[in-house]
Amino acid sequence: MAQIDHTVHVALGERAYDILIGPDLLAEAGAILADKFPGRRFGIVTDENVARAQLPRLTAGLDKAGLHYETVVLPAGEATKSYAMLERVVEGLLAARLERGDLVIALGGGVIGDLAGFAASVTRRGMDFVQMPTSLLAQVDSSVGGKTGINSPHGKNLVGAFHQPKLVLADLSALDTLDRRQFAAGYAEVVKYGLIDDPEFFEWLDANLGEIFEGGPARGEAVARCCAHKARVVIEDEKETGVRALLNLGHTFGHALEKDTGYGDRLLHGEGVSIGMVLAHRFSTELGLAPGQDAGRVVAHLKRAGLPTTLADIPGTLGSTQDLMAAIAQDKKVQRGALTFILTKGVGQAFIEKGVEPGRVAAFLDAVR
Numbered sequence: 001m002a003q004i005d006h007t008v009h010v011a012l013g014e015r016a017y018d019i020l021i022g023p024d025l026l027a028e029a030g031a032i033l034a035d036k037f038p039g040r041r042f043g044i045v046t047d048e049n050v051a052r053a054q055l056p057r058l059t060a061g062l063d064k065a066g067l068h069y070e071t072v073v074l075p076a077g078e079a080t081k082s083y084a085m086l087e088r089v090v091e092g093l094l095a096a097r098l099e100r101g102d103l104v105i106a107l108g109g110g111v112i113g114d115l116a117g118f119a120a121s122v123t124r125r126g127m128d129f130v131q132m133p134t135s136l137l138a139q140v141d142s143s144v145g146g147k148t149g150i151n152s153p154h155g156k157n158l159v160g161a162f163h164q165p166k167l168v169l170a171d172l173s174a175l176d177t178l179d180r181r182q183f184a185a186g187y188a189e190v191v192k193y194g195l196i197d198d199p200e201f202f203e204w205l206d207a208n209l210g211e212i213f214e215g216g217p218a219r220g221e222a223v224a225r226c227c228a229h230k231a232r233v234v235i236e237d238e239k240e241t242g243v244r245a246l247l248n249l250g251h252t253f254g255h256a257l258e259k260d261t262g263y264g265d266r267l268l269h270g271e272g273v274s275i276g277m278v279l280a281h282r283f284s285t286e287l288g289l290a291p292g293q294d295a296g297r298v299v300a301h302l303k304r305a306g307l308p309t310t311l312a313d314i315p316g317t318l319g320s321t322q323d324l325m326a327a328i329a330q331d332k333k334v335q336r337g338a339l340t341f342i343l344t345k346g347v348g349q350a351f352i353e354k355g356v357e358p359g360r361v362a363a364f365l366d367a368v369r
C-alpha cells in the first residue's frame, strides 16, 4: 500500500486529476497505474541521469504489477527541449505501437515533463500522460498545470500545447539523488509562490530553508503547499488569459537570459528565474512601485539558498541589451506588440502590468549591467 502524505486535487472538470505526494511513489507506481488505468500500456520518457538514478525503482514496480511498457531515454539538459528530441519521442512511441488509449509516462525533471507532455499531446492526435516528476522544480511547478512544449531558436517554450496530465506522482525520495545546484534551481520556483501573493509562505521558507534543503519534513510540506498554490491558479485560469500570468514572475527576464546563454549549463531555468525575480523587484522599485528593502529581502533569501541574484553572477559574457530586448519581445505575454511584466508592490504583492514601455525596460537593463 503506497504511503501518500499529501493529495492535491486539480479540479478541471473532465480534465481533473490528482497530485499524489509521498516518500516512495515510484516503487508503488506499478500498483497505482494498474488500478487507475487497467489494461493500458505505457511509454516511459526519461533522460540519461534519471534512467540511472530512478528508472529501476519505477520499472521494478511496473514489472511486479505485470504492466507492459517501452522506454525512450534522452540526453539530459535543457537542449533536449528541441524539435529533434520531439521527433525522437514521437517516433519512439509510434515504433512501440502504443495506441491512442495508452499512456506516456514523463519520468524526470521539467525538461522531460514539458517534452514528453507535448509529445503526448500530438502523438496520434493526443495521448494521455502521467507526470512522475523527479526534480524539485518539476515537483513544485512543471508537472502541474498542463503547460507543455519545447524551445525554438526564437525563444523559450515558443512551441507547445496546454495538455493536462491524468495523474501526477511526486516521489519525495527521488530528490535524494538530485544534486545541490539543481535542487537550488528548483527552490527558486518555490520562493516564487511566496513572492506572488503569500508573504506568510515566504516567512515560513525563511524559517525552514535549512530543513527543506536537508530533506526534513518541511520539504514535503513545501512541495504540497506549492502544488496547492499552483492548482488554485490553474483551476481559475487554465489557459493563462488572466491570473495565471502571475506564475510567470521573473520569467520575462529569466527566459531572455536563458536564450542568451544558449539553454545550457551556464544558466539553469531556476537560476534565470532567481535573477529574473530580483530584477522584477528592482524594476518595480525603480518605477516607484515597491520599497527597495523588499528587493533586499528577496536577494538575501535567494543567496541563502545559493542562488544567483545578479547578471554578474552568470558566467561568461552576456549579449547586448538590444539582444535581451529582442528575446523579451518574443515573450508569450506580449499583446498587440505591447510588453506585459509581472511587477510587485513588495514581497507577496505581485501584479500583472500590461503595456510596459520597452524603452524603460532597456534603460533599466542598461543601468543594472
Ligand SMILES: NC(=O)c1ccc[n+]([C@@H]2O[C@H](COP(=O)([O-])OP(=O)(O)OC[C@H]3O[C@@H](n4cnc5c(N)ncnc54)[C@H](O)[C@@H]3O)[C@@H](O)[C@H]2O)c1
Pocket (backbone or CB within 6 Å): 047, 048, 049, 050, 053, 054, 076, 077, 078, 081, 108, 109, 110, 111, 112, 114, 134, 135, 136, 137, 138, 141, 142, 143, 144, 145, 146, 147, 148, 157, 174, 175, 176, 177, 178, 179, 182, 185, 186, 189, 269, 270
Ligand atoms: N510546464 C511548466 O509549467 C514549467 C514550469 C517550470 C519550469 N518548466 C520547465 O522545466 C525545465 C526545468 O526543469 P528542471 O529544473 O527539472 O530541469 P531538468 O529536467 O533538466 O532536470 C534537471 C537535471 O536534474 C537531473 N535529474 C532530475 N531528476 C533527478 C533525480 N531525481 N536524480 C538525479 N538527477 C535528476 C536531470 O537529468 C537534469 O540533468 C525548463 O525547461 C523549464 O522551462 C516548465
Ligand SMILES: O=C(O)C(=O)C[C@@H](O)[C@H](O)[C@H](O)COP(=O)(O)O
Pocket (backbone or CB within 6 Å): 141, 145, 147, 156, 157, 189, 240, 244, 245, 247, 248, 251, 332
Ligand atoms: O505554469 C505556468 O503558468 C508558469 O508560468 C510556470 C513557469 O514556472 C514555467 O517556467 C512555465 O513554463 C513558463 O511558461 P511560459 O508560458 O512563460 O513559457
Ligand SMILES: [Zn+2]
Pocket (backbone or CB within 6 Å): 141, 189, 251, 269, 273
Ligand atoms: Zn519557471
